[in-house]
Amino acid sequence: MFNIAVASNIFAVARHLKHFYADYTVNDSGDFTDLYVEVKAVGGLRRFYKPQVTFTFDGYEPFAPLPLNQAPAMFEWGLNWAIANTAHQYLIIHSAIIEKDGYGLIMPGTPGSGKSTLCAALINRGWRLLSDEMALLSLDDGLIYPAPRPVSLKNKSIQIIKDFSAEAVFGEVVPDTLKGDIAHMVAPESALLQQSTPVKPAFLVFPHYQDNAEKQLKQLPKARALMTLAEHAFNFNILGEEGFDAMANMIDQVECYDFTYADLATALEGIDSLVK
Amino acid sequence: MLDDHLVVQFLRDYGQETLHTINFMEYPWETLIRQSRRVNLLSRIAFFLRELELLDSVPEQPRIHFINSIKLSDANARSAKVEVKAIHKALSAAEVDFVLLKGAAYVWSGVDAGKGRLFTDTDILVTKETLPAAERALAHNGWFTSSLDRYTQQFYREWMHEIPPMTHLKRQTTVDVHHTIIPPTSRLKPKPTKLWQQADAMQNMPGLFVLSPIDMIIHSATHLFHEGEFDQGLRDISDLDLLIRQGVVSEDKWQELLNRSEELDLVKPVYYALNFSYKILHTPVPDEIIARARKLSKMSYVSSKMMDMLFSRALATKHETSPVKGQGFARFLLYIRSHWLKMPVHLLIPHLCRKSWLRLTGQKDH
Amino acid sequence: MGSLKSYSCEPETVIYNVESGDMHLLSASNAELLGLINQKVEIPHLLQKIIDTFQLSGSEAEEYLFNLKSEYRKLNLIN
Numbered sequence: 001m002f003n004i005a006v007a008s009n010i011f012a013v014a015r016h017l018k019h020f021y022a023d024y025t026v027n028d029s030g031d032f033t034d035l036y037v038e039v040k041a042v043g044g045l046r047r048f049y050k051p052q053v054t055f056t057f058d059g060y061e062p063f064a065p066l067p068l069n070q071a072p073a074m075f076e077w078g079l080n081w082a083i084a085n086t087a088h089q090y091l092i093i094h095s096a097i098i099e100k101d102g103y104g105l106i107m108p109g110t111p112g113s114g115k116s117t118l119c120a121a122l123i124n125r126g127w128r129l130l131s132d133e134m135a136l137l138s139l140d141d142g143l144i145y146p147a148p149r150p151v152s153l154k155n156k157s158i159q160i161i162k163d164f165s166a167e168a169v170f171g172e173v174v175p176d177t178l179k180g181d182i183a184h185m186v187a188p189e190s191a192l193l194q195q196s197t198p199v200k201p202a203f204l205v206f207p208h209y210q211d212n213a214e215k216q217l218k219q220l221p222k223a224r225a226l227m228t229l230a231e232h233a234f235n236f237n238i239l240g241e242e243g244f245d246a247m248a249n250m251i252d253q254v255e256c257y258d259f260t261y262a263d264l265a266t267a268l269e270g271i272d273s274l275v276k
Numbered sequence: 277m278l279d280d281h282l283v284v285q286f287l288r289d290y291g292q293e294t295l296h297t298i299n300f301m302e303y304p305w306e307t308l309i310r311q312s313r314r315v316n317l318l319s320r321i322a323f324f325l326r327e328l329e330l331l332d333s334v335p336e337q338p339r340i341h342f343i344n345s346i347k348l349s350d351a352n353a354r355s356a357k358v359e360v361k362a363i364h365k366a367l368s369a370a371e372v373d374f375v376l377l378k379g380a381a382y383v384w385s386g387v388d389a390g391k392g393r394l395f396t397d398t399d400i401l402v403t404k405e406t407l408p409a410a411e412r413a414l415a416h417n418g419w420f421t422s423s424l425d426r427y428t429q430q431f432y433r434e435w436m437h438e439i440p441p442m443t444h445l446k447r448q449t450t451v452d453v454h455h456t457i458i459p460p461t462s463r464l465k466p467k468p469t470k471l472w473q474q475a476d477a478m479q480n481m482p483g484l485f486v487l488s489p490i491d492m493i494i495h496s497a498t499h500l501f502h503e504g505e506f507d508q509g510l511r512d513i514s515d516l517d518l519l520i521r522q523g524v525v526s527e528d529k530w531q532e533l534l535n536r537s538e539e540l541d542l543v544k545p546v547y548y549a550l551n552f553s554y555k556i557l558h559t560p561v562p563d564e565i566i567a568r569a570r571k572l573s574k575m576s577y578v579s580s581k582m583m584d585m586l587f588s589r590a591l592a593t594k595h596e597t598s599p600v601k602g603q604g605f606a607r608f609l610l611y612i613r614s615h616w617l618k619m620p621v622h623l624l625i626p627h628l629c630r631k632s633w634l635r636l637t638g639q640k641d642h
Numbered sequence: 643m644g645s646l647k648s649y650s651c652e653p654e655t656v657i658y659n660v661e662s663g664d665m666h667l668l669s670a671s672n673a674e675l676l677g678l679i680n681q682k683v684e685i686p687h688l689l690q691k692i693i694d695t696f697q698l699s700g701s702e703a704e705e706y707l708f709n710l711k712s713e714y715r716k717l718n719l720i721n
Binding site: 003032033034036058059060086087088089237238239240242 | 306313314335340343351
């Protein structure tokens with residue numbers, strides 16, 4: 001869990017925070033804050049011509065400015081960046097991490113894998129969200145700790161999930177970002193209610209979306225899985241030996257799969273079958 | 277003004293060995309972390325806390341930040357060792373000797389200035405004669421000159437008499453190859469050969485050197501007070517503070533430092549270094565040595581007072597928790613000044629205009 | 643070269659170079675040979691191991707060891 005302080009002069013960001021973070025705990029002024037971030041509209045003459053937004057972490061700007069209408073998305077990306085660059089008490093894996101019946105399921109996110117869509121669908125069907133972007137594997141106890149945030153979806157996935165789950169609550173669609181159209185979905189209640197409950201990793205599943213493919217869960221040799229997963233760990237090189245040990249221990253404990261699927265319904269069946 | 281910056285106070289306490297007396301429960305850790313992160317000193321501060329076995333006295337939440345920042349500097353040190361070994365392998369095959377400079381040198385040689393030190397590029401010094409062979413050897417082993425535009429390449433080679441930084445294809449790390457310690461187009465002309473004469477050879481790595489402790493102080497001083505990059509000003513002052521405390525081991529070493537600065541024609545930056553290290557971090561430099569250095573630098577009282585004011589403002593940590601009036605302007609003036617020191621005037625204006633243009637149109641690398 | 647760590651799950655082994663952070667995927671047998679080479683085990687013993695593991699002749703084993711060592715040297719896994 002992280003304590004964040006956000007400063008912004010952009011109405012859309014305030015609205016985004018109200019919409020998505022209304023149920024998060026508000027800290028007292030005396031509490032320790034881990035990360036100070038600012039999402040500000042670029043001032044001066046720039047305000048009148050193709051206005052832009054900047055993200056700053058304690059005075060440092062990690063990204064080039066973006067069009068102003070992408071401010072809420074920039075806040076989310078920036079916050080991910082800030083966490084990935086400071087939270088080295090964890091091995092941070094770029095993946096979705098969800099839980100059911102006490103089993104943690106990690107789904108690394110290669111582009112085109114459909115990880116985000118799968119994750120969004122699963123958490124609307126009984127799985128608890130710990131994170132849709134970053135699995136925080138504790139170096140101390142080998143458990144994965146939650147950091148639930150709004151779930152980001154792109155392009156076609158947005159409508160797919162809206163169709164899939166009538167109760168899903170979405171923010172507005174931001175068109176034409178570098179990643180396409182983006183929208184955020186509010187994480188189901190269970191995510192925030194159980195945000196202090198870590199999970200024991202049980203399954204590592206690399207999803208592959210393939211048109212017309214047969215649904216298939218294929219066991220993955222663990223040594224190979226370790227090599228591949230290391231590429232998905234943001235801070236693997238920073239942690240050095242500690243990171244390798246944590247990752248090797250985790251791989252040893254979990255079942256590793258390559259998962260091919262062609263549509264959501266059968267995909268959910270396939271994933272659910274793991275915990276039956 | 278500088279006196280109430282938390283980072284400065286902390287470093288002074290470390291230097292005076294009074295760090296253990298702070299009130300660990302009440303201390304504003306959050307502000308210290310934010311300020312020191314901003315000036316790239318978080319890892320160093322964390323290192324000091326660990327060194328003095330005080331980390332456990334820090335409350336848990338801030339403690340995690342300190343521990344994590346040590347992981348960063350440890351990773352940096354590991355990567356630096358890999359780099360230096362690879363550079364050594366490439367250059368020794370071509371029989372090119374080199375001197376390690378700055379961060380990489382501190383970490384490799386184990387001096388105090390390497391504690392919690394973060395750095396990106398590896399800086400090395402070769403002789404002017406071996407520069408082409410060095411460039412070839414590096415290119416042969418996987419480093420390449422990044423695709424800088426033609427103007428910048430020309431700027432480096434013809435006007436500044438340097439080669440552009442080289443980046444390793446696989447590791448994406450950068451080595452900066454110098455043949456002088458300040459740009460050859462500067463007014464001051466320290467003779468690099470003199471540095472070589474006093475350089476220390478590294479065991480088991482024939483052809484690899486680091487500067488002598490006194491020369492490390494002089495080089496660090498020159499880099500800070502000549503180059504104009506004050507964003508990391510306090511970090512550089514901290515380096516100087518540690519280099520001076522460790523390098524000047526006896527009374528006569530002070531005079532040796534002054535003599536050597538004179539010999540290298542670098543008295544002015546060394547004067548500033550001694551003056552500001554003393555003023556900001558209370559480095560134990562005798563008043564009389566500072567006075568002697570100022571006299572040797574031949575600066576008038578008025579200009580020394582003005583530089584005093586400019587540097588004090590510029591060196592302060594730029595952070596919302598520690599605003600300093602006039603800092604932006606002071607840094608700007610010093611930036612212009614450092615370019616003036618580095619380049620003849622007829623080169624200066626076109627170069628600065630181009631840099632501003634690149635920055636304002638959002639093109640990053642300049 | 644520094645120290646090496648490994649993670650084994652038949653039939654493959656991952657070797658991690660602590661100093662450089664590089665990771666390599668080797669067959670379990672080759673990884674075992676790597677360990678033996680680094681422990682400075684004598685050549686005849688190494689050759690016998692290769693003969694037994696891969697069912698090679700004496701001279702084939704010598705060639706195998708030679709190639710393996712030069713590959714490991716390139717990857718910075720042996721000195």
